[in-house]
Amino acid sequence: MSYSINHILAVSRSGMLTQLLDLDMVSNNLANVNTNAYKSNRSNFQELLNGEYKNGVQLRATQMLMGQGSLIVSDDDFDLAIDGVGYFSVTLPDGRTAYTRDGDFTQDSEGTIVNEDGYPLVWDGSIPEDAADVHVNQDGSVMVMQNDEWSQVGTVQITTFDNPNGLQIIGNNLFLETELSGTAQTGTANSENYGRIIGNATEASNVNIASEITQMITLQRSYQMSVRAFQTTDTMIQQAIRMRGA
Numbered sequence: 001m002s003y004s005i006n007h008i009l010a011v012s013r014s015g016m017l018t019q020l021l022d023l024d025m026v027s028n029n030l031a032n033v034n035t036n037a038y039k040s041n042r043s044n045f046q047e048l049l050n051g052e053y054k055n056g057v058q059l060r061a062t063q064m065l066m067g068q069g070s071l072i073v074s075d076d077d078f079d080l081a082i083d084g085v086g087y088f089s090v091t092l093p094d095g096r097t098a099y100t101r102d103g104d105f106t107q108d109s110e111g112t113i114v115n116e117d118g119y120p121l122v123w124d125g126s127i128p129e130d131a132a133d134v135h136v137n138q139d140g141s142v143m144v145m146q147n148d149e150w151s152q153v154g155t156v157q158i159t160t161f162d163n164p165n166g167l168q169i170i171g172n173n174l175f176l177e178t179e180l181s182g183t184a185q186t187g188t189a190n191s192e193n194y195g196r197i198i199g200n201a202t203e204a205s206n207v208n209i210a211s212e213i214t215q216m217i218t219l220q221r222s223y224q225m226s227v228r229a230f231q232t233t234d235t236m237i238q239q240a241i242r243m244r245g246a
Contacts, residue, residue: 001174003228013226013230014058015169015222015226016223017026018058021059022043022219023220025041025062026197026215027216030207032207033209034205036102036202036203036216037156037203038069038098039069039206039246040206041064042065042150045059064167065205067204069160069203069204070103070203071204072201072203074200074202079199079200080156080199080201080202081103081198081202082101082158082189083197084188084194084195085102085194086195087101088101088102088118089121089159089184090114090119090121092174096176099121099174100115100202102173103118105121111127113216116172121156123156124154124157125142125153128144128153131144131145136197138196138199139189139197140155142155155188155191156189156197157187158187158189158194160187161177161206162183163180165181166180183236194221
């Protein structure tokens, strides 16, 4: 099997482009290493074949790795984490429901539980103004301390999807339901097929720094090899042209 010089140039070019795209993905993962509940992403490539010839590779898809991030203890009563599968639901300004693993919630001036962007948490209760303390149990039941007694004022449910990788990413750790993700299935935390809610905690990013840095070094070296192959082939073409014109 023989390859033309132009074919080698095309293969080298596709290698450089895909390595740059993968490097962007790795860089984004590293940039979000301290983002609550961030899920790392990886690139999936496909080899291009034309009969017996290899025509390089192309970026076929990106995949979100849904592994659990470690749980970090917090002093904030409204910080929540999901241990296991599931998402919290928040209401967007346009009325749509978005889903997130980021449980960094707080209480706004009106007493509403909101995320960092001010989007209200979807749950079926409210926090009394005279509540002395708040705690969320593993089943999502929201308990408040009033007059030295605990009482339940509502429940935070969580939502699961048949294919979480099919969710649409809209930024700020928020996702939307799509046909690929399947219909949202909302239920009681700490029950069958649903994770448990951990109060006074947040979920950390699941990015593995060592793995990402190793991948970055590998990509940089692969890119350098592709560049050298491209430059060497280009030099050969120039020499051939000069010889033909001599």
